[in-house]
Amino acid sequence: MWSYRKRLDRDLVRWREAGWITPENEAAIRHDAERGVRTLGLANSLAILSAVLIGFAVMSFVASNWQDMPRVLRLGLLIASLWTSYGLSGFFARRGMAGFSHAAILLGVGIFGGSIMLISQMYHMDGNPAGAVLLWAAGALLAGVVLRSNPALAFAMILVTIWGTMEALRLDKVFWLFLLPWALVSAAFYWQRWRPGLHLAGLALTGFVVSLGYRLNDGHAHGLVVAMGLGIMAASMAGERLKPELPALWSGSFNYGLVIVLAGLWALQFFENPPLDVFTLLAVLALALLIAAIFWGLKSGNRGALWLGYAGFSVEILAVYVETIGTLLNTSLFFLVAGLIVSALAAMAYRLHSRGEAQAKGALS
Amino acid sequence: MIKLSPTSWLAIAIVAVLQTVALASMVYGRVTLLRDGREIVAEVIPVDPREIFRGDYVILGYGFGRAEVPVPAGTVQGDTVYVTLKPAAAPGQWDVVSASGTYPSEGMGAETVVLKGIVSYVSGSAVPGELPKAAVRYGIESYFVPEGTGRELENQVREKKISVVLAVGRSGDVAIKALVIDGKRVAEQPWL
Numbered sequence: 174m175w176s177y178r179k180r181l182d183r184d185l186v187r188w189r190e191a192g193w194i195t196p197e198n199e200a201a202i203r204h205d206a207e208r209g210v211r212t213l214g215l216a217n218s219l220a221i222l223s224a225v226l227i228g229f230a231v232m233s234f235v236a237s238n239w240q241d242m243p244r245v246l247r248l249g250l251l252i253a254s255l256w257t258s259y260g261l262s263g264f265f266a267r268r269g270m271a272g273f274s275h276a277a278i279l280l281g282v283g284i285f286g287g288s289i290m291l292i293s294q295m296y297h298m299d300g301n302p303a304g305a306v307l308l309w310a311a312g313a314l315l316a317g318v319v320l321r322s323n324p325a326l327a328f329a330m331i332l333v334t335i336w337g338t339m340e341a342l343r344l345d346k347v348f349w350l351f352l353l354p355w356a357l358v359s360a361a362f363y364w365q366r367w368r369p370g371l372h373l374a375g376l377a378l379t380g381f382v383v384s385l386g387y388r389l390n391d392g393h394a395h396g397l398v399v400a401m402g403l404g405i406m407a408a409s410m411a412g413e414r415l416k417p418e419l420p421a422l423w424s425g426s427f428n429y430g431l432v433i434v435l436a437g438l439w440a441l442q443f444f445e446n447p448p449l450d451v452f453t454l455l456a457v458l459a460l461a462l463l464i465a466a467i468f469w470g471l472k473s474g475n476r477g478a479l480w481l482g483y484a485g486f487s488v489e490i491l492a493v494y495v496e497t498i499g500t501l502l503n504t505s506l507f508f509l510v511a512g513l514i515v516s517a518l519a520a521m522a523y524r525l526h527s528r529g530e531a532q533a534k535g536a537l538s
Numbered sequence: 539m540i541k542l543s544p545t546s547w548l549a550i551a552i553v554a555v556l557q558t559v560a561l562a563s564m565v566y567g568r569v570t571l572l573r574d575g576r577e578i579v580a581e582v583i584p585v586d587p588r589e590i591f592r593g594d595y596v597i598l599g600y601g602f603g604r605a606e607v608p609v610p611a612g613t614v615q616g617d618t619v620y621v622t623l624k625p626a627a628a629p630g631q632w633d634v635v636s637a638s639g640t641y642p643s644e645g646m647g648a649e650t651v652v653l654k655g656i657v658s659y660v661s662g663s664a665v666p667g668e669l670p671k672a673a674v675r676y677g678i679e680s681y682f683v684p685e686g687t688g689r690e691l692e693n694q695v696r697e698k699k700i701s702v703v704l705a706v707g708r709s710g711d712v713a714i715k716a717l718v719i720d721g722k723r724v725a726e727q728p729w730l
Contacts, residue, residue, distance in 0.1 A: 243728060244728060245728075248561075248565060251561070252558050252561065255554060255557060255558065255561075256554050256558075259550045259554045260550065260554075262544045263546075263547055263550045265544075266543065266544035266545045267545050275544075278544060281553070281554075281557075285561070288561050289561070292564050292565055292568075293564075294682045295682075296565075296568040296713060296714075297680060297681055297682055297714040298568065298677060299675075299677045299678060299679050299680035301677070308560060311560075312556075312557050315553055315556055315557070316553045316557075318542065319542055319552050319553050320542070320543065320544045320549055320550065320553060321542050321543055321544070322544070343615070343616055344614075344615055344616035345615050345616075346614075
């Protein structure tokens with residue numbers, strides 16, 4: 174929301190100066206944008222916060238009187254609070270207070286999870302904590318789909334990721350089964366057409382792919398990770414050609430592919446301790462890839478790739494600097510060469526840019 | 539066709555009912571296990587914290603859990619194993635007879651009992667031809683101390699021996715039923 178307003182601010186000034194809108198139009202647009210953000214944004218965040226606070230109040234009250242209650246009363250209390258929160262969500266939704274309604278759903282999902290933990294504790298169950306998390310995730314997914322609640326779905330994705338991590342650590346191997354609930358929750362995000370959710374799904378899968386490098390081939394499969402990331406990037410670039418009507422999907426998957434490649438390259442450079450010549454080669458590859466990503470970001474209007482490129486470039490340079498201090502490689506020479514290459518690229522980019530500008534002007538006039 | 543939205547009471551009821559059923563089935567499974575399961579008594583050693591009942595829960599150590607359980611070759615971390623126990627000479631002590639990947643079909647005598655566990659760690663056998671040894675968890679290693687009763691229990695324990703009463707189901711599921719301090723059952727609650 175905030176970024177939208179900032180951008181709108183800039184654009185409005187530009188449009189007024191270009192004479193496309195009158196100052197009255199500008200004021201009207203600003204007024205409209207202001208109203209939408211203020212009322213909805215603040216009310217929704219307060220609703221979520223109030224749900225958290227009330228949840229804590231109920232929990233601490235119950236906790237202090239918990240032991241004096243017979244088990245059956247405790248169970249009744251848990252289920253009553255579960256039903257109350259879902260009832261509240263219906264009450265709010267029917268009055269058009271969507272934010273409050275989603276907060277109540279999230280509260281219900283939280284109480285469901287709390288109930289699982291409390292029942293386990295009541296009966297001294299210590300079998301499989303990961304199983305409890307999976308059951309909780311299933312409840313969150315159910316609420317997210319049946320009540321079409323994005324916050325509940327986001328929570329389901331977080332729980333699925335926690336579950337996958339716990340199982341991978343417990344079994345000490347790649348936990349492929351993670352992909353099944355991941356796909357279910359991702360499908361729900363897609364069905365809801367909720368972009369932040371899809372980003373969450375992308376982030377979770379990125380983590381999974383990167384973890385493969387540390388699990389497969391006795392923990393030395395980072396080359397595979399790099400290859401997979403490159404594959405995802407290539408597929409996204411091809412996808413953008415073939416189906417240009419889904420730009421957000423392609424730019425998103427391109428960026429996650431880039432993150433995967435970088436994670437793999439960094440593991441190869443700094444985790445595997447390669448000999449100096451291999452290390453240098455990898456560093457040059459990483460820098461070349463990042464510059465390519467910046468180019469691609471500029472060319473296709475993918476701001477994520479642009480920023481990932483800049484940030485990754487800085488991190489790579491810094492890491493190489495730290496790694497090569499005091500080694501045989503002449504650090505200053507490395508940076509001199511890198512600097513020269515980048516400045517040549519910058520000159521090239523400048524030329525491309527001004528040519529593009531001239532073409533655009535020619536087309537306009 | 540139901541309308542998938544929080545404005546639909548039917549949709550709300552579906553979520554609330556299914557989640558309630560999930561919780562109820564959890565409780566039902568435990569209650570039937572505690573009610574119908576075979577009772578065995580096993581001596582335990584509080585592992586952590588040493589001063590039992592000071593924290594929210596204690597980790598209980600069982601002789602047959604720490605004992606290196608010989609498991610079939612090829613068993614890996616996270617596998618389910620069925621461990622057959624037989625009572626040892628001392629009361630509350632159990633010896634591991636064998637372990638297998640499936641529930642043992644034929645009985646090994648009325649006094650033996652089979653527990654379902656999960657392999658938490660496998661140490662390869664040094665001697666060829668010998669079965670690998672594994673540490674096994676049965677899901678009965680935590681005892682949650684009711685709030686406010688810790689001090690009293692602590693006083694009861696002192697130097698005495700602690701045992702737990704376990705309920706063992708027909709498929710090897712096992713649950714903690716009660717705590718036994720110096721031959722007396724303490725902190726036993728109604729099943730529901």
